[in-house]
Amino acid sequence: MKLAAVCAAIRAIEPREIAGTVRSVRGLVLSVDQLPLPVGSLVRVEVPHRTDAPRGEVVGFDGSRALVMLLTEADGVSSGVRVVAEQPFATVGVSEAWLGRVVDALGEPIDGKGPIHGGSPQPLWPARTSPLTRGVVRDVLPTGVRAIDSMLTIGKGQRMGIFAGPGVGKSTLLGSIARGTSAQVNVIGLIGERGREVPEFIEHVLGEEGMRRSIVVVATGDESPLMRVRAATVACSAAEFFRDQGLDVLLMLDSITRFAQAQRQIGLSAGEAPATKGFTPSVFSMLPRLLERAGALQGGGSITGFYTVLV
Numbered sequence: 001m002k003l004a005a006v007c008a009a010i011r012a013i014e015p016r017e018i019a020g021t022v023r024s025v026r027g028l029v030l031s032v033d034q035l036p037l038p039v040g041s042l043v044r045v046e047v048p049h050r051t052d053a054p055r056g057e058v059v060g061f062d063g064s065r066a067l068v069m070l071l072t073e074a075d076g077v078s079s080g081v082r083v084v085a086e087q088p089f090a091t092v093g094v095s096e097a098w099l100g101r102v103v104d105a106l107g108e109p110i111d112g113k114g115p116i117h118g119g120s121p122q123p124l125w126p127a128r129t130s131p132l133t134r135g136v137v138r139d140v141l142p143t144g145v146r147a148i149d150s151m152l153t154i155g156k157g158q159r160m161g162i163f164a165g166p167g168v169g170k171s172t173l174l175g176s177i178a179r180g181t182s183a184q185v186n187v188i189g190l191i192g193e194r195g196r197e198v199p200e201f202i203e204h205v206l207g208e209e210g211m212r213r214s215i216v217v218v219a220t221g222d223e224s225p226l227m228r229v230r231a232a233t234v235a236c237s238a239a240e241f242f243r244d245q246g247l248d249v250l251l252m253l254d255s256i257t258r259f260a261q262a263q264r265q266i267g268l269s270a271g272e273a274p275a276t277k278g279f280t281p282s283v284f285s286m287l288p289r290l291l292e293r294a295g296a297l298q299g300g301g302s303i304t305g306f307y308t309v310l311v
Helices: 003-011 146-151 170-180 197-211 225-243 256-269 281-291
Strands: 019-026 029-033 042-046 055-062 065-070 082-087 091-094 120-123 159-164 185-193 214-220 248-254 302-310
Touching: 029 055, 042 065, 055 225, 065 225, 091 225, 120 225, 159 170, 170 185, 170 197, 170 248, 170 302, 185 197, 185 225, 185 256, 197 214, 214 225, 225 248, 225 256, 225 281, 225 302, 256 281, 256 302
Parallel strands: 159 302, 185 214, 185 248, 248 302
Antiparallel strands: 019 029, 019 082, 029 065, 042 055, 042 082, 055 065, 091 120
């Protein structure tokens, strides 16, 4: 592990235990007393008689009480249960060891190839990139797909939307691009996909050739909305980690529609009023923040984004 990564990991250590108690449960949202943590903090719910303590994230506040949305089911949670701070900052540890691996929305491997140790903590929602530090889209990024390279040439740092209905080949196109692109690193976020489609995409669409220089972040449709939103941000954070090393990164999120739907569920659970087409205001705030994380930097390094949209 590099010294900078070690120093960052030490800074992220919380020196004392911060804990609160559950007062009420509504769906996947817990109302917790005495939990002075910022929004985005990761917590652990100490449920008696459960070996796998449920984890959650602070999504808002109601007066002096913190609103914690669980990442998993609320089985066994009752009034008075302790909620302990696990990660007071919204970060994920990313390293070169992620290449060729499949991870979940917490950055934990799910491909059965063993644990991933170390990693430099990367913020899930970093500070906005100044427009004056961004590079101009000048250089071509070959995708290996002749129809795109000849008629719809992609530039390094560009953002592209793939608009189509379900089941017409969006994921297949992304796999073809991942195998044939000249980008040095692929980061693929599978957001809200059906569980059976994930191994199909990895084994048959992406293949061994595409997987060697790829990172796949997965949150299936049966996981909590918080996990689906978090998977998209983890994918972006992983792409930024390699971009900051001066590499050209290809970021693919499938799909941005399911990201918006998941954030709508979170917003409604936290008490937000629905707005346009039932989407909460936080959806329209988070979408540009997520999409603006792609782009090229003047000093080198770029993130080229492909985002699928269901129509």
